[in-house]
Amino acid sequence: IGFDIAEEVRLPPSVQTYLCNAEAQGIVRQFLEQYFQVFDSGSRQPLLQAYHEDAKFSMTSAYPYGQNPKNSSWLNWYNTDSRNILRVQDHDRRLKLLKQGNLAVVSFLSEMPQSKHDIHSFTVDLNISTPQLLLLNVSGMFRELRSGHKTAPIRHFFRSLVIVPAGSGFCIANEQLHVSNATEQQAKLAFKTPIIQTPQPAPELNAAPPAAAIPPVVP
């Protein structure tokens, strides 16, 4: 005879997308498509328009559970500039690793390894939607290109974005990026067919944006 409290671990099922404001779907979808199209294009300079002139950006990186530099693709490039304040105690170093202003941000982004994101792997959480700001959290996978690895590593990312209105469109005021390696399970599914297919209406554009800019969208 046993006891009744040795229960199994049951977690709520994961959901790919959460939008606190359904009306923002078009803006969010369009923003992400345009942003990552430029990010993966080979030149990230056009992202200057996507960041506020006082934008802040910082990055952290870490191996996922069970991985280390000996059994997985090195994260050395990212670890060098990882603003992990648990480890980086020096105030000046903390300040230096926080990129401030769109020039500094895009200059840093331009130095990052070339990438190809798997937009079908993305999870999207829109947690705040007010006239002053959108708070967007995005995670997913990307393949790192031309960075000297024998096989192109598949990485996992998690980005937090504070997006504010700018002129007739939007720009990023704050961003935090976490880079990790894809887990074995994740890597198997990267760049395969969409995980969950949800029919989504095409975003309505108020003006045809230049291909390489975050589009002006009037809410």
Next chain:
Amino acid sequence: MDQKAKIDQSCRTAEEFTKLYYESTDKRRHLISKLYLDNGLLTWNGNGITGNDRIQKFYMELPSTDHIITTLDAQPILDNAVNGQLSFLIQVSGTVKYQDKVPKSFQESFVITAQNDKWKIVSDCFRLQEPLNTEKN
């Protein structure tokens, strides 16, 4: 407050906040609602839970957890975006064990704001680092 002082404060606050937050989720869940604004929002793997009472109820029903933080980062949010009310963006990565099972990697993002001399969570976004369609514990 100048930018440098604000940046310093965001880091100090993030260290104190995350210590308290994960101690609360792991050991004192009945107090977790106190960390959120009344109308705060938690998204847990894409499930949205609004309001500090409902968030506490959600946590009480979640299997027991043991979090270990690997990385922590913090920055002050642009003044214009928050009408000058001091608010920080905080990002965490680490591992979490559910009832002593194999740890899973997770990332979590917070927006906290100063309200009546207390820091409160406006938004909390939690994501396990695993594929969406292979939910196995």
